[in-house]
Amino acid sequence: MDEFTRRAIIQAGLAAVGTAATPRIAMGQGRKIIKAVGKIDVYDPVVGTSYATSRHACQVYDTLFGFDQQGIPRPQMVGKYEVSNDKLTWTFELREGLKFHDGTRVTTADVIPSIRRWAERSGLGSALLESLKDITPRDDKTFALELKERFGLVPDALSWPFIMRKKEAETDPTVKISEIVGSGPFKFNEAETKPGAQYVYDRNPDYVPRNEPPSGMAGGKVVKIDRFMFVHIPDPQTAVSAVQAGEVDFLPETPMDLLDQLSKDENVKLEALYGGxxxxxxxxxxxxxxxxxxxxxxxxxxxxxxxxxxxxxxxxxxxxxxxxxxxxxxxxxxxxxxxxxxxxxxxxxxxxxxxxxxxxxxxxxxxxxxxxxxxxxxxxxxxxxxxxxxxxxxxxxxxxxxxxxxxxxxxxxxxxxxxxxxxxxxxxxxxxxxxxxxxxxxxxxxxxxxxxxxxxxxxxxxxxxxxxxxxxxxxxxxxxxxxxxxxxxxxxxxVQPSLMRANIKGMLKSPSGYFIPWWNVDKV
Missing domain, CATH: 3.10.105.10 (Dipeptide-binding Protein; Domain 3)
Incomplete structure (x- = not known):
């Protein structure tokens, strides 16, 4: 592909991005925007199983627990929990400050159907359901998971379901939800999203992060940028050129035949963000x-x-x-x-x-x-x-x-x-x-x-x-x-490393390629 053709493809793929983003940038000098190559075909993380769907969902939604960089589940939306001596009753209390993007408070009425909907479509979830007696609310902040038999992976299981509002969580698990409203560190900007071209996420100013240092999907989700975007560029080599030119900032999977060449470009860097x-x-x-x-x-x-x-x-x-x-x-x-x-x-x-x-x-x-x-x-x-x-x-x-x-x-x-x-x-x-x-x-x-x-x-x-x-x-x-x-x-x-601009700092490693967190990341 000659350079003229490559540049034409890049500009065609990014034309919608420039049109949508320019007015917002002009209104606020110094806003930090990161663009990553990606395309989302399914927004619903229960119906969709792709990396793209999960990478979208982990920005918009939050989880009860989160896997740290070593794959150990840590409390996330959960503030504290306790386990009975026979390990058949697990009681969880939600932490303070949890709100959906529409301003409503996250309660156990949202959490319980979110767990159940996820479990119907998940391998780990179906195993949990086999051992489950019931999930019951104790109050708006507290719920209990009661088991018929011991299950050794309760925190692991609760690291997977993305918590939705009650009305989305009660949707049939085979039917895609119609509204994307979570409680996570980014808000999905549907007005400026153009399916097939760009997907826009704005920092959630009302998100209350945990106090712990970030690690994978666990710890404090502190957002340091104003906006994050997925931009669809279907040709891998064109996507690489877009990163090198500074028109996008991040490519999740780098073409392997270009690794030696890219390692010599001081404007970009290669990082393996998960274990392959x-x-x-x-x-x-x-x-x-x-x-x-x-x-x-x-x-x-x-x-x-x-x-x-x-x-x-x-x-x-x-x-x-x-x-x-x-x-x-x-x-x-x-x-x-x-x-x-x-x-x-x-x-x-x-x-x-x-x-x-x-x-x-x-x-x-x-x-x-x-x-x-x-x-x-x-x-x-x-x-x-x-x-x-x-x-x-x-x-x-x-x-x-x-x-x-x-x-x-x-x-x-x-x-x-x-x-x-x-x-x-x-x-x-x-x-x-x-x-x-x-x-x-x-x-x-x-x-x-x-x-x-x-x-x-x-x-x-x-x-x-x-x-x-x-x-x-x-x-x-x-x-x-x-x-x-x-x-x-x-x-x-x-292992296929990610390609990014050299000025992108703070990318978090994750045990799984399903998740690439965009909190803690800065553009300097």
């Missing part, structure tokens, strides 16, 4: 051929992780191959049932398993995201790997928003269905057995709808434990079973 991602292929368990376990096992024997990693990440210092079901470098990492990994790729073994699984040559539909480079390449490589084993592959290309809609279709291919698609998840989330991608509760669960009773039994057992050694033992059992049943297949693990 791991890519996975998600199967549709309801439709052939991957309704048969032998065909899913065949994919394990076909996938060569290094094939994807070497293409996408030229610098080997940023990636690794990984056989652990819980990702590598995590507390739950283990080597149970990984002989297939040492043998892969084994095309002959894959052909044998496909035959045993009854594969009959029917088309296998791979959903390919066109606006996410890693996913686009991962889909192309998977198609080539499957074809080596004689699979009749059809690549269906679409934007990620289209893929999100398509993956909800449970019917066969000729009715808009699918068989497999690439995605990725933060390493910290892959290591968490109660996460959404690890559900195996059939059609009650998330897209792909895997079902395995032993897996669900082990997940519940892991969640009830509060001892690390016992959790590691259970995780080993879970991995041994999961690589036989094959809930998904990894295609590589990597």
């Amino acid at each position: 991602e791991i890519g996975f292929y998600r199967f549709n368990f309801l439709q052939p051929p991957f309704d048969n376990v032998k065909c899913r096992q065949a994919v394990l024997h076909l996938v060569d992780q290094s094939e994807f990693l070497n293409v996408n990440f030229p610098n080997p210092g940023y990636y690794k191959t990984c056989a652990s079901y819980f990702a590598c470098g995590t507390a739950m990492e283990n080597d149970a049932n990984t002989a297939w990994f040492r043998d892969a790729p084994n095309v002959d073994k894959a052909k044998q398993l496909l035959k045993e699984g009854g594969y009959d040559g029917r088309p296998v539909v791979i959903l390919q995201p066109t606006d996410w480079l890693n996913g686009k390449v991962a889909a192309e490589i998977l198609a080539a790997q499957l074809r080596r084993a004689g699979v009749n592959v059809q690549l269906h290309a679409m934007a990620w928003a289209g893929l999100v809609a398509r993956r909800a279709v449970r019917g066969p291919q000729d009715q808009g269905g699918w068989n497999i698609f690439p995605s990725s998840i933060a390493v910290a989330d892959a290591a968490f057995p109660l996460g959404v991608i690890q559900q195996a509760n059939g059609e009650k669960g998330m897209w792909g709808w895997p079902s395995d009773a032993k897996h669900e039994e082990l997940r519940k057992k892991w969640g009830q434990s509060d001892a690390m050694d016992e959790r590691k033992k259970i995780a080993r059992e879970m991995q041994d079973n999961a690589w036989n049943y094959v809930l998904y297949a990894w295609y590589g693990q990597w």
Whole structure:
């Protein structure tokens, strides 16, 4: 792409931003505005599962607890709490100063339905519901969580639901909310937001931060800028040029082939803000051929992780191959049932398993995201790997928003269905057995709808434990079973640093890529 074309694309992508923001800037000299590259297709963090949705939500909403940089849950909206001796009753009191952006006070009438709505759509939430007897208000500020059986992850669970007003929180969890009103450190400026081009967030002057130092999603959320914006620039290299030119300030994921070049530019800097991602292929368990376990096992024997990693990440210092079901470098990492990994790729073994699984040559539909480079390449490589084993592959290309809609279709291919698609998840989330991608509760669960009773039994057992050694033992059992049943297949693990202007200071690290906090950040 020549420089004239690149600049034209940048200006087209930012034209709406300049038009909307200029009058406000002129009215107040010295206002600090940070622009980050991003696009939000779904505002509702219960309905949407993407990083973009979560990164939007953590600015607008607050949570009862928050994970610090080490992944430890700390009180956030909660002021104090206590646990009964039998650990079956947890009582929480909200801290002072919590108000929604419309000026109304946050009460337990808002908190309780927010927890319940989130739990209906979350892997961790569904595990909590299984152990839950009831959630009851004691007064406007105090509520009790009563359990039927011990659950070792209550503070962890309460670090996830974003607290909404009662009227949004009572919305069906499969239906998107219509108003974006939270109690967090930023207010969503719907009037100046132009979907598909820019998304605007203004500092909430009424937000009362905690007194502790900030750490990840925990501690004091002190906002040091006046406005934060997501700006949609679909081409990654154009986005890089926009950061270098100072037209935007931040790019969440930097193209790996440009890292060496960018490291020499004194106007920008590279920072790894979370512990990396791991890519996975998600199967549709309801439709052939991957309704048969032998065909899913065949994919394990076909996938060569290094094939994807070497293409996408030229610098080997940023990636690794990984056989652990819980990702590598995590507390739950283990080597149970990984002989297939040492043998892969084994095309002959894959052909044998496909035959045993009854594969009959029917088309296998791979959903390919066109606006996410890693996913686009991962889909192309998977198609080539499957074809080596004689699979009749059809690549269906679409934007990620289209893929999100398509993956909800449970019917066969000729009715808009699918068989497999690439995605990725933060390493910290892959290591968490109660996460959404690890559900195996059939059609009650998330897209792909895997079902395995032993897996669900082990997940519940892991969640009830509060001892690390016992959790590691259970995780080993879970991995041994999961690589036989094959809930998904990894295609590589990597760290992709963020790119930002050199004058951006105070970016907070987070255990998960779902969250990039914009409090504590300054533009100097």
